[in-house]
Amino acid sequence: MQPGVHRVPLPLPNDGLHAVNVYLLENLADDNGIVMIDGGWAIPEARKELEAAMAAIGRDLGDISHILVTHIHRDHYTNAVELRRLLGSRVYLGAGERPGLELLGRLRNSEPAGSLDVLRKAGARELAERIRKMDHGGYDPAVWEAPDHWLGAETLRFGDGALRVIPTPGHTKGHVVFLDEQHGLLYAGDHVLPHITPSIGFELAEPGGRPLADYLDSLRLITRYGDARLLPAHGPVTDSAHTRVAELLTHHDNRLAQSLDALGEGGLDAYAVARKLGWTRRNVPFSELNAFNQMLAINETAAHLDVLVLRDQVTVASVDGIDQYTRVR
Incomplete structure (x- = not known):
């Protein structure tokens, strides 16, 4: 790891991803403070781990002056x-992320409203209702307050260092990454992960746009900058962000081809197509996924089918509020 940069995995309270990486940057010291990338999930266990990590470098929590968050999901x-x-x-x-945060404040619950709307349009209304009734951890307005600063494409300067803010919509509409060009480091959040592909379009806000098309564009955008070490929010640090971006682009090319094959010749909704595909690196059948991961699978299938529509390989028509996709012959 670069001197003055410390990766700290903080625990998560679920059985999916077990930790989220936050990064403590002493190499961008601002009045002897520490810049932190991502915040973690507001649970006592995370606070304890962070306090221990600060103590290990001779610091305490009070030294954290700025917290730069890659996206709005609660684990960040x-x-x-x-x-x-x-x-x-x-x-x-x-x-x-502003529309999602404002919607959360109006709804005053933590259900993924945007993703549930995608489920309904995908033909999975029963699943959407089942997920809506689940416990989503309640709504605590104290941890969903607005940030001090809304980020655009800009450069943040701390002491003698700087971080370029690069908007990378796809995983969420407002996802950003932070590029330290001086030291060749990319703090990638969930945009580029070393071993898994991030979910696409998992939104609190109203659905809209083409999240996978945005994500693919955001991946290509990273290659317009010099290559850098990949410092992700989940998984280990790796040497080349560009190498992993190329792998992710290939993965989605393959997934688009699989989605087109699964669509076949007849008109199907995204729920039907998702049930014909394998999931995760182990190619798990859709029926073996839990309800939350079935939601992610259907959302991603709809996102892939929408890209095929943009490429004129598939047409889409709404029938009784459900999007029906048909392969172009």
Whole structure:
């Protein structure tokens, strides 16, 4: 790891991903403070791990002056807001997340409203209703407050260092990454992950646009900058962000071809297509996924089919509120 950069895996309270990486940057010291990338989930276990990591480098929580959050999901954002209340740190978040945060404040619950709407249009209304009734952890307005600064495409300067903010919509509408060009480091959040592909379009806000098309464009955008070490939110640090971007683009090319094959000749909704595909690196049948992961699978299938529509390989028509896709002959 680059001197002055510390990766700290913080625990998560679920059985999917077990940890989220946050990064403590002493190499961008601002008035002897520490810049932190991502905040983690606001649970006591995460606070304890963070305190221990700070102590290990001869610091304490009070030294965290700025928290730069890659996106709005609770495993990245909620602990940043909690730390701001405790420490007075400044919190930064991509401007594209603003509609989702404002919708959350109006709904006052943590259900993924945008993703549930996608399920309904995909023909999975029963699954959407089942997920809507699940416990989504309640709504605590204290950890969903607005950031101090909404980020666009800009450069943040701390002391003698700088981070380029690059908007990378796809995983969420407002996802951003932070590029330290001086040291060749890319703090990639969930945009580029070393071993898994991030979910696409898992939104709190209303659905809209073409999240996979945005994601593929955002991946290509990364290659317009010099290659850098990949510092992801989940998994280990790797040497080349560009190498992993190329692998992700190939993966989605393959997945688009599989989705087209699964669509076949007749008109199908995204729910039907998702049930014909394998999932995860182990090619697990759709029926073996839990309800939450079935939602992610259907959302991603709809996103892939929408890209095929953009490429004029598939047509789509709404029938009784459900999108029906048909292969172009």
